Amino acid sequence: MKALKHKRLCILVVVLGLLVETGCATDVKDIDKINYASTIGVDYKDGKYHGYIQFNDFQTVAKTTDTQRSSAKIWVGEGVGDSFEESLFDLYRTSQEIIFWGHVTAILISEAAFKQGIRSIYDSFVRYYEFRLTPWVYGTRESVKDILSTGGFFGQSPLSTILHEPTGNYSQTSYIKPIKLHRLISQMNENGFTSCIPTLAVNKKNWVEKKNKEPKLMIDGAIFLKNEFYKSYIPLEELTGLRWIQAGSVRAGVSVPSKTEPSVQIVIENPKTKLKMVKIDDQPQYNIDMKASGYVVSRTNNNLLGLQQLTQKSTEDIVKEIRKTFMEGLKRKTDIYNLEYDLFRYHYQEWKATSQVEGTLLNENEIRDIHIDLNIKHTGNGKNSTINRSK
Numbered sequence: 001m002k003a004l005k006h007k008r009l010c011i012l013v014v015v016l017g018l019l020v021e022t023g024c025a026t027d028v029k030d031i032d033k034i035n036y037a038s039t040i041g042v043d044y045k046d047g048k049y050h051g052y053i054q055f056n057d058f059q060t061v062a063k064t065t066d067t068q069r070s071s072a073k074i075w076v077g078e079g080v081g082d083s084f085e086e087s088l089f090d091l092y093r094t095s096q097e098i099i100f101w102g103h104v105t106a107i108l109i110s111e112a113a114f115k116q117g118i119r120s121i122y123d124s125f126v127r128y129y130e131f132r133l134t135p136w137v138y139g140t141r142e143s144v145k146d147i148l149s150t151g152g153f154f155g156q157s158p159l160s161t162i163l164h165e166p167t168g169n170y171s172q173t174s175y176i177k178p179i180k181l182h183r184l185i186s187q188m189n190e191n192g193f194t195s196c197i198p199t200l201a202v203n204k205k206n207w208v209e210k211k212n213k214e215p216k217l218m219i220d221g222a223i224f225l226k227n228e229f230y231k232s233y234i235p236l237e238e239l240t241g242l243r244w245i246q247a248g249s250v251r252a253g254v255s256v257p258s259k260t261e262p263s264v265q266i267v268i269e270n271p272k273t274k275l276k277m278v279k280i281d282d283q284p285q286y287n288i289d290m291k292a293s294g295y296v297v298s299r300t301n302n303n304l305l306g307l308q309q310l311t312q313k314s315t316e317d318i319v320k321e322i323r324k325t326f327m328e329g330l331k332r333k334t335d336i337y338n339l340e341y342d343l344f345r346y347h348y349q350e351w352k353a354t355s356q357v358e359g360t361l362l363n364e365n366e367i368r369d370i371h372i373d374l375n376i377k378h379t380g381n382g383k384n385s386t387i388n389r390s391k
Contacts, residue, residue, distance in 0.1 A: 035095055036103045038159060040135075041076075041144040042084055042121055043110040051087030052108075053077045053099070054148045056157040072157035076148045084121050101130040106163045107181060108148065108200065111141045114223055115230045122185060133182035136166055139199040139223035141233065147200050150215050162217045163200065169219075174249040175236060176222050188228045192340040192351065195225045196242070199233065224334045232332035241325030244290055244318055245273050245337045253297075256313045266314055266376065268294040275342050277350070278368065284350050284361070285368040286339055288322065293375045307376060315372035326367055335362055 041052030055075040079090030092099070109121065125131040140147055152160035162169050166178035176198040187195045201220035204213050221235040222242075243252045249271050256264045271292035277284050294314070329336035340361050343351040354361055 033097055035097050035099045037099055037101055038103060039106045039108060039148055039163065040104055041108040041110075041148055042087075042113045043144045044113040044116050048080050048082065049084045049087045049113070050144070051079045051081070051084055051091060052144050052148055053079075053088075053091055054158065056159060072151055074149055074151060074158060076145055078145060085124055088124075101128065102132060104131065104135050105159070106136045106138065108138050108140055108144055108163070109197075110144055111139060111199075111223060111230075111233055114139060114197075114225070117228065118188075118225065119228050122181065125181065126185075133180075133185070135181050136164070136178055137181050137184050137197055138163065139197045139233075140201065141199060141220075142201050146202050147217065150202055150217050153216075162219065166198075171250045174243050174252050176219055176239065176242065177246050177248055188225065190227075190341060190344075192335075192338075192344040192355065193227065194231065194335045194338055194341070196246075196336070197223045197225065199223055224329075224332075224336065226335070232329075232334045234328060234332065234334070234336070238328040239325055239336070241321040241323070242336060244271055244322055245288070247273075254294075254314055254317050256310065256317060263299070264296055264310060265298040266294045266310075267297050268292050268314075268318075268374070275337075275339065277343060277347050279350070280365075280368070283365075284343055284347065284354060285366055286342075287369045287371070288367065289371045289373070290318070291373040293377050295377055311374055311376055314376070315374050318372050318374075319370045322370055323367065327364070330362060330364060333362065339366055 035055055037053045038056050039052075039054035041050075041054070043050040043052070053076070055077075057073040077091045077094070079087040081087035081090050107125075109118065113121065125133065147163070148158070150161070151158055158164060170178055176196060178198060179196070184195055184197070187193045198219045199221045200217055202215045203218045204215045207214040207216050219236060221233060222239060223233050224231040243249050250269065252268050252271070254266045254268060256266060269292065271290055273288060273290045276287045276289065278287060279285070296310075325336060335341075340351070340355070343361065344355070
């Protein structure tokens with residue numbers, strides 16, 4: 001019995017020794033000997049691809065009790081090559097340590113790179129095992145390097161900005177829904193689908209710190225792709241109608257009777273919209289039905305005192321926004337509301353009969369009627385006696 005125990009002990013020692021030796025022989029690195037990429041940027045200029053990598057100082061990301069925490073440091077590298085892959089390999093030469101790609105949470109692509117085609121870009125992510133398909137995807141018409149160099153508030157890293165965490169900002173003001181890479185790839189493989197990618201810009205006007213201008217990121221519009229091909233860029237002020245049609249809108253504000261002469265500011269929450277196809281003279285057209293609730297958040301004068309009048313003016317404003325945004329897309333031959341995809345998915349025979357003729361689907365008569373069922377529930381935290389609910 002003792003001999004058996006001694007034999008087992010010898011085997012255990014030998015196995016542990018082999019494990020230790022094997023571990024020492026691998027290429028496993030200490031975590032402080034690895035560069036963790038948080039963002040990848042892509043640009044195309046002068047016939048070359050420019051690849052960018054953003055590194056962050058993780059000491060500023062981790063929680064600390066040090067009240068004298070220094071401002072976050074941001075490193076942005078730039079490589080150049082005949083392809084996107086070559087531009088990244090150009091950066092390897094000066095990266096000092098191995099680059100780990102598993103922590104990338106955002107991808108920024110310039111408008112020029114979108115026009116060259118996105119397939120050659122995302123194909124690299126799909127094939128390399130370290131990349132995840134969950135980063136947020138953005139476009140830009142500005143300098144990729146400037147956007148990647150812009151930090152957050154309170155000396156925090158860019159991980160606390162719209163670039164890496166867009167959902168918080170979107171929940172307060174829902175204009176253009178953020179999109180992740182895997183969702184974008186799936187959309188590009190759908191017949192008739194037009195993808196909407198929010199675009200980033202650097203705002204140097206709104207914020208100051210000790211009277212010094214403090215640049216901050218903002219959404220300034222969207223780039224639209226049909227399948228994988230570039231269609232157009234549309235600025236934010238011309239996309240106000242998109243928030244009423246896109247699924248997942250959380251919160252949006254409406255100035256009544258108009259933005260230039262606002263009397264009442266209303267916040268509308270969780271709008272739900274349905275598209276209904278009707279055939280007029282053998283041509284598919286769409287009726288739009290929207291249902292939502294809202295409340296008054298501010299009042300500048302005592303106009304529009306009646307609830308019925310206030311509701312009517314609000315619905316009229318929403319209808320105008322929906323039609324205006326549709327017409328802006330029509331000018332650019334862009335199906336902003338994805339009416340063609342709805343036709344393909346739910347009315348395939350009609351789609352098959354009309355999709356082959358250029359301009360048949362996307363025309364000024366495609367949207368027929370718009371019905372808004374808006375319920376203004378209350379006027380905020382306190383009761384507003386100037387609202388007459390009987391009118």
